[in-house]
Amino acid sequence: EPEVTQTPSHQVTQMGQEVILRCVPISNHLYFYWYRQILGQKVEFLVSFYNNEISEKSEIFDDQFSVERPDGSNFTLKIRSTKLEDSAMYFCASNGGQPGEKLFFGSGTQLSVL
């Protein structure tokens, strides 16, 4: 079965630094997503992306966050100035965008902000 791949699997950074989390969605998918899961908490929606623009975002996705599809295969999440509370597992996901369609998740990037 095709997979969403994420790199790195674990990222450690200092507070205030910028981080970029990388994802390669499944090749024929059109919608891309970022979710995060703080330890012991729910998986939370951050943003969805379609046709090179944000289609939906949550209140978590503030000005410190941005997403980009820099080329035909990668999808990135940038956190401009990391805070301690940004420490979480970040999941990338993709699908074809039909309502209720199966969402394929990557294995996640564990971000630790020190």
Add this chain to the structure above:
Amino acid sequence: QKEVEQDPGPLSVPEGAIVSLNCTYSNSAFQYFMWYRQYSRKGPELLMYTYSSGNKEDGRFTAQVDKSSKYISLFIRDSQPSDSATYLCASHSGYALNFGKGTSLLVTP
């Protein structure tokens, strides 16, 4: 906003038991209901998907949605140790999934 509520457990059952996992939701606009399974340090994996009310069966798994009471259930028959994982219910009316907190299930041999 607590749109999907789920008892986090943990839930421990012996192998072969029937497992019942449950969630409630608050948003009447939700039409799509899913159950995901998540192993440690992995992304969620879709198990079951239902649209609107009713039952859906897939092997040992049955998903049930009651929209009148805003109640979502997952039943696992003949549970196996390999079913040990965290089970997440999720729902949405558009594209962004609202997840429950997940129920941790342990099936002991």
